[in-house]
Amino acid sequence: MDGHENEQPRRDRAGDTPGARGRRFAPLRRAAAVSRRTGRHPGVRRIAVAVAVLAVTLAGVLAGVVAGGQVGTDIGPFRAKLSVAPATNGGTTIDIPPLGALQLDSHDGPTHLTVELGALEQSRVEALIEDPASLNRATQSAVDEVREGVLRLGLRTIGSAVLAALVLALLVFRDTRRAAWAGGLALLITAGSLGTAAATLRPQAIEEPRYEGLLVNAPAIVGDVRRIANDYTRYAEQLQRLIGNVTQLYTTVSALPVFEQQPGTTRVLHISDMHLNPAAWQLIRTVVEQFAIDVVIDTGDITDWGSEPEASYVGSISLLRKPYVYIRGNHDSGRTAAAVAQQPNAIVLDNATTTVAGLTIGGIGDPRFTPDKSTSPAAGGLNPPTANELITNGEQLAATVRSSPRPVNIALVHDPAAAGPLSGTCPLVLAGHTHQRRVEKLPEVPGQQPTTLMVEGSTGGAGLRGLEGEQPTPLSMTVLYFDQQQLLQAYDDITVGGTGQAQVNLERTVVTQPTAGPPAPTTPTPTR
Template identity: 80%
Template sequence: MDDHENEKPHRDPDGNDPTGRPRRFVSLRRAAAGSPRAGRRSGLRRIGAGLALLVVTLTGVLLGLLAGGHVSTDIGPFQARLSVSPSVNGSTTVDIPPLGALLLDSHDGPTRLTVELGALDQGRTEALIDDPASINRATQSAVDDVREGVLRLGLRTVGATVLATLVLALLAFRDTRRAAWAGALALAISAGSLGTAAATVRPQAIEEPTYEGLLVNAPAIVGDVRKIADDYGRYAEQLQRLIGNVTQLYTTVSALPVYEPEPGTTRVLHISDLHLGPAAWQLIRTVTEQFGIDVVIDTGDITDWGSEPEASYVGSISLLEKPYVFIRGNHDSPRTAAAVARQPNAIVVDNTTVTVAGLTIAGIGDPRFTPDKSTSPASGGLNPSTADILIDSGETLAATIRSSPRPVDIALVHDPASAGPLSGTCPLVLAGHTHDRRVNTLPEVPGEQPTTLMVQGSTGGAGLRGLEGEEPTPLAMTVLYFDQDKQLQAYDDITVGGTGQAQVNLERTVVQPPTPLLPPTLSPTPTPTR
């Protein structure tokens, strides 16, 4: 036997092992390694590691949803955005800005699908008009468009959540094994949630939507939706006419003749009664750019109910990049006026005057707030008390104009019933409210220049009300041309849609200069004879 085998481990005289640690400590440590307390600590460490892994995974899934849980897709002629988000109860939300949303109890599971309809695509919309049969194909292909978009959304969401979780786990743990576990767990969570939604889809949910926002106050639209199943053919024809009117904004407005005024002419675009019309802003932007508009004047009723959800509609004002002078209509609340005033290029006038593009403009908001009342002349006209309120409003503005340090070029009222007291205070009064364009001269005041009243139609096609008839209400606006002396020289009345064969019409009127007032003639005083 080798002598080295019989050698015992060397210890120093104090009884320490070769590492220098006291022998009794080594024995205690070995004994503690197998104790129950050590087992509990080991179990707690495993639980803590598992919880940390779960927290990192859930955080990665949420970050992945925020970063990649959305896709853009085409649904018929619309550009749409699909997104998925966590939810206690599975559902689908169809956002139709600015009208509101449809809520569908479409599936189960912890995911919510949001479909936000955006702008109309010009090319696809034109194709619908060129081929009458394409409207049927478009409605059929819309289902396939949604299905394809949802499939791409699911794949993108799963990929984004797994990738975000892997990156976060590597940063948190600096361990590829634990990062792989986190990625696998993220795949199970995201794929399982989306799989549950797909397995529990209820197609019949489209027949029982819950309405939010302005759609709650739109019985005409809700009624049309309910009629689709009973009279789909008639609905498709109405939809085709509506899309035809919208398409004309893109295809024929660009061919409108442009009035060539003298240098120094100020161009004003008069609009009114948009009533949340979805096609109005595109037409306004087109005319503003093509006609070189200097200032836009809006004589009220930009909204329908003056509610908070409608405030987003006025955000398009800033896109015009031109001064925008606004007075409140009877459908506009103080909240609406405040939303308009927040736009960087907007000016809200209410019994005040402002000078814009060299024109001095005075205006006053409608004294009423009656969003539940019809504006059509057939609704019964004005009762005496309402007429008195409107006339008082006009007299208030007339007093403001007379006290203005600068002569007023244009006065603004919403209801033409307020215009009477303004006769003789300024050359031109602009109004709206009736959805019926007309031009007339106010009763003259002796010794004062005549005052012209121009009442605008509805630039928004009367909003939702314009869809109640067999044909949509025309979209109306007017371009006014003022010379260097701020005198109205001509105006172009533009009408789009709802006119049968002629979808777009422009009628130019040249204004005859007013006859200057002559000083009163004095009869010669006879010379007394002696």
């Protein structure tokens, strides 16, 4: 045998063989190699640091703009709020709550300007309207006030963005040199973005605004756009006209729906046949706020198919923060009615009465559940079983109204074909279903009070069905005014152009209460 056959591998003091020791320290050797390579390529490290500084700077700029990119200023008779936000296409939004907004393609660059005109104080507006010289001075100074406000907004935005970037860089890097780089880069980015907006400013953009929201004849707010010139002087004159017209419009609209000469007026908003149109809720909220509505009445078809997923649509009822009286339509299921009943401000009537805001209201749900049908034919075209079913439905509610311990002021049915038996039981019946607004007298019952039937159009523009015709179905609702004796004094018919349109028309009818005969309406006054 070779003398080397029994020779054992040499071990170090830790008991490791050379091979094991090599495997044990391999990760450290690889890390050292990477470190040596990085040291030989300092450019890689610089790029990594630059990318990190840029990322921190952008985050700081974004936080600074969101936190500090807004200022308050006076523009004519308005207290306005100016704000700037990052965007991809620039532009300006002029918010005129609660009427809506104007969208202007005013500039390019990564910044979007928003001008929100605050609500006017009634006394201040009246003073301006009564004193033409004061109104003229206010409108003439509006251009300078806008210029000053935008300048202050730019300086505040730059300062806020740079400060936020500095603080964030110090927290992340804990290095004053890198923080200084971040601050300088933030100054360059913010000033460059605002400078791009100023360099690409298009004053003539006000010639082609896009209108959004509840704007009553929006072009009247801006004035005659055909007379707008391209130079800044004409733009300034147009801005003055904007301020003056909006001031007068606010005065007209705010005074129109309120009967101040009759204290205790109760305002009821009648809606019907929303058919899942999400745009309807924004319109309803605006009208509820602008017209100081006391009670909202919904005569059914809030959904299309009455399915469980549709139940979430009724969640917006609670946002109205007003009593919401509802009856089921033929598109609404029992599940739909249950979802409405879960809203804290909702009252679901099904052959029952309730008293809200001094008004006693009786209502009954539609006896049918036919979500596959849109509207019923005219009363004369109903098949006998359906007609009998609706008449029986009306008779059930009539019996409930007659037995009510308090006189019923308003009765609710979904289909107007069920209203006949209610004649003489109460002064007013509200209905929907047909998607066509109409007002008529029910055939009088000898010895009984006359009864008026008011059928609402579709507040949801018939939903998707409203897009099937050549013209979209308009969105409609009615504001009813009742005096302290719970008698109808007037009503405002509000009609908004069909889905995708923003034209709004408001017509007022003042109701007289003769001893005999139908109410005599005044000539409707459109707000055009």
